[in-house]
Amino acid sequence: MSTTTTAAxxxxxxxxxxxxxxxxxxxxxxxxxxxxxxxxxxxxxxxxDSIPTVDVSNIFSPDLEVRKAIAAEVAKxxxxxxxxxxxxxxxxxxxxxxxxxxxxxFFRLPQEELLKLHVDNSQGVKGYLPFAFRxxxxxxxSYSLGRDYTNPEQHFVQKASEGTVPLNxxxxxxxxxxxxxIYEYYQEVFVFARKMLQIFALALGLDETDLDDTxxxxxxxxxxxxxxxxDPNEQSSIVPHADYGGFTLLYQDNVGGLEVLNAxxxxxxxxxxxxxxxxxxxxxxxxxxxxxxxxTVHRAFGNPRVDRFSLPFFYxxxxxxxxxxxxKLVTEGQAxxxxxxxxxxxxxxxxxxxxxxxxxxxRALGLTDEELTFDLVTKPLAEIEAQYGKK
Ligand SMILES: [Fe+2]
Numbered sequence: 047m048s049t050t051t052t053a054a055x056x057x058x059x060x061x062x063x064x065x066x067x068x069x070x071x072x073x074x075x076x077x078x079x080x081x082x083x084x085x086x087x088x089x090x091x092x093x094x095d096s097i098p099t100v101d102v103s104n105i106f107s108p109d110l111e112v113r114k115a116i117a118a119e120v121a122k123x124x125x126x127x128x129x130x131x132x133x134x135x136x137x138x139x140x141x142x143x144x145x146x147x148x149x150x151x152f153f154r155l156p157q158e159e160l161l162k163l164h165v166d167n168s169q170g171v172k173g174y175l176p177f178a179f180r181x182x183x184x185x186x187x188s189y190s191l192g193r194d195y196t197n198p199e200q201h202f203v204q205k206a207s208e209g210t211v212p213l214n215x216x217x218x219x220x221x222x223x224x225x226x227x228i229y230e231y232y233q234e235v236f237v238f239a240r241k242m243l244q245i246f247a248l249a250l251g252l253d254e255t256d257l258d259d260t261x262x263x264x265x266x267x268x269x270x271x272x273x274x275x276x277d278p279n280e281q282s283s284i285v286p287h288a289d290y291g292g293f294t295l296l297y298q299d300n301v302g303g304l305e306v307l308n309a310x311x312x313x314x315x316x317x318x319x320x321x322x323x324x325x326x327x328x329x330x331x332x333x334x335x336x337x338x339x340x341x342t343v344h345r346a347f348g349n350p351r352v353d354r355f356s357l358p359f360f361y362x363x364x365x366x367x368x369x370x371x372x373x374k375l376v377t378e379g380q381a382x383x384x385x386x387x388x389x390x391x392x393x394x395x396x397x398x399x400x401x402x403x404x405x406x407x408x409r410a411l412g413l414t415d416e417e418l419t420f421d422l423v424t425k426p427l428a429e430i431e432a433q434y435g436k437k
Contacts (some may be wrong), residue, residue, distance in 0.1 A: 048432060056176045059185060061281045071279070071311040073286035073343045077397070082343075082377045084311035087105060093309035095118055097316045097324070098123045099216060103134035105241050110254075118246035124249065124327055129306050129316060129340030132295070133324045136241070137234040139321050142297055145231035145407035147354055148224050153272035155220055163215040164191070170405045171395050172212030177283070185348065186283040187275060191215075191228070192360075198231040201413035203236075204263055210424045215252050232359075234270065239266065239361040242325070246293065250335055252374055260293065260369060263422075265362040265391065272355055273303065273348030283348050290329035291362035296324040301354040307343040316344070330385070332364050336371035337381040363387050365420040388420040395423075411435060 062079055065074045070081040085091060099117045104112050123130040153160075163174040172194070177186040191214040195206035215224045242370060243261055244254045273283050286307065298304060298318050305313040307327075316324050327339045348354050362371050370384035396405045396418075407427060408418070411434045 055161055055166070056184075057285070058146050058179050058249075059177050059179055060285065062181070062285050063281065071286065071307060071313075073288070073307065075288040075341070076290070076344065077394075082307070082309075085309070087185070091309045095126045095308065095312075095314055096315065097129050097131060097306060098127060099131040099133050099319070099322070100244075100325075101134055102109070102132045102136070102242075105245055106136060113245065113254070114248055117148050120245055121249035124246075124339040127306070129324060129326045129339055129344070131316075131319050132242070132325045133285070133319065134321060135238055136297075137198045137231070137238050137323075141231045141234055142321070144227050145357060146297070146299055146355060148221070148227045149189070149270045149272070149357060150353075152189065152217065152221060152224055152270075153171070156218065158218050159217065160187070160189075163189070163217060166402050168213050168215055169427075170194070171399055171402065172213045173215040180278070183276075184274060185280070186274075186432040187272045188269050189272075190267060190269040192217055192340075193265050195263075197229075199233070201224075202233065208422070209426065209429075210428055213423065228268070229409070231357075235295060235297075235359045236266065238323075239264075239359060242293065242295070243361065245329075246331065246335075246339070249370070250338065250375060252372060256372060256374070257317070260334065260348040260363050260367050261361065263364045263366070264292070265365050265387065267291075267360040267362065268357065269360070270278070270355070270357050271352065273345070273346070274353055275350060276348035278347075279348040282345040284344075284346040286343050286345040288343050289326060290390075291328040292328050292330045292334075293325060293359045294358050294360050296326070296356060298324065298356040299347045299350055299354060302350055303339075303354050305345050305347070307345075311344070328360075328389070330369050330387070333369050333382040333385060334372055334375075336375040338375065349394075365391055389415070389418060391420045392418050392422065405430075 068085055072081045105116055109111055133211050163176045165171045165173040172190050179185050181281045195204045196210050196212040204295055243257055247257045248254055300318050302317040304316040306316055308314050327341055330339045331339050332341045333420040365388040368386055370382040371380050
């Protein structure tokens with residue numbers, strides 16, 4: 047993953063690029079550090095040099111042929127680029143802008159207020175997390191929230207059973223309107239994501255609802271980002287990586303700083319566009335599509351003159367499913383083994399935050415790989431200790 051973690055509340059960013067090696071670009075994918083040669087001149091492959099646009103204003107059209115036409119465009123750009131602008135999305139511009147404004151206010155709250163919401167206070171690692179370069183200078187801060195069916199605002203998807211541990215944290219005392227505004231936005235972007243999944247299914251030549259069961263109770267997540275003004279020669283504040291999830295709907299402010307890696311090892315900017323999302327496919331979509339829609343590497347910088355803010359929505363599979371290439375797509379061999387979302391998710395969290403108090407306790411209980419499942423994060427610790435404590 048993208049960081050090294052210490053017991054301190056600030057996470058130190060790792061620079062994975064080898065500064066001595068200008069012939070290769072380094073990035074992270076699936077927990078590994080990988081590289082790609084920089085190809086120029088006669089060695090260069092045919093690849094993209096800009097991010098294409100798909101107009102999604104008609105994704106809810108009652109006419110299947112209209113939806114299929116959008117899906118055909120999505121198929122092309124997902125195969126060739128892995129990133130595209132979804133223009134004219136079914137999310138109100140007002141709600142997008144209100145969400146962007148409130149996150150600016152949020153990240154400018156006093157540090158002691160933000161640290162009260164630190165991710166180490168949440169069993170699901172939801173909340174505030176500041177990052178610094180190796181010399182200690184702050185380069186980024188994030189605040190995450192996600193699937194938490196104890197929140198009534200998510201009951202349109204599912205209701206948590208009695209005793210479920212809440213995961214999200216909110217600045218209700220100092221910024222009470224934050225939760226309301228973010229959830230008003232969340233509910234619209236969620237509906238957009240659910241429909242986009244069906245467009246991806248059509249794009250793969252499947253029936254529109256063929257992927258729905260994999261995302262029945264999705265492990266969706268919003269991880270808003272704040273990039274304070276930073277040196278233009280600095281390393282990227284989000285290290286080069288491919289997203290692990292299903293797909294991402296990124297709403298960014300008007301500053302810019304996102305870059306996408308093409309097949310020649312060149313960084314292609316993805317500047318902001320009016321009332322648009324940057325959409326990209328993640329590793330689980332790569333698996334579901336049997337490799338047809340690969341997860342594309344990207345990175346993000348702060349800006350040398352102004353603060354930058356971004357608001358990605360990650361739409362990820364249900365943690366209770368095994369993700370495998372869709373059977374209808376396995377015609378010439380299966381490129382991927384089935385992946386257990388639940389175990390991958392909790393292992394990823396534990397690797398990223400080894401000093402997190404909840405994971406330290408799980409580790410102390412000596413749970414086996416079989417016993418480490420994602421549903422543990424919503425169980426009271428006392429219940430887990432009662433179940434596993436007397437091994
Ligand atoms: Fe990403």
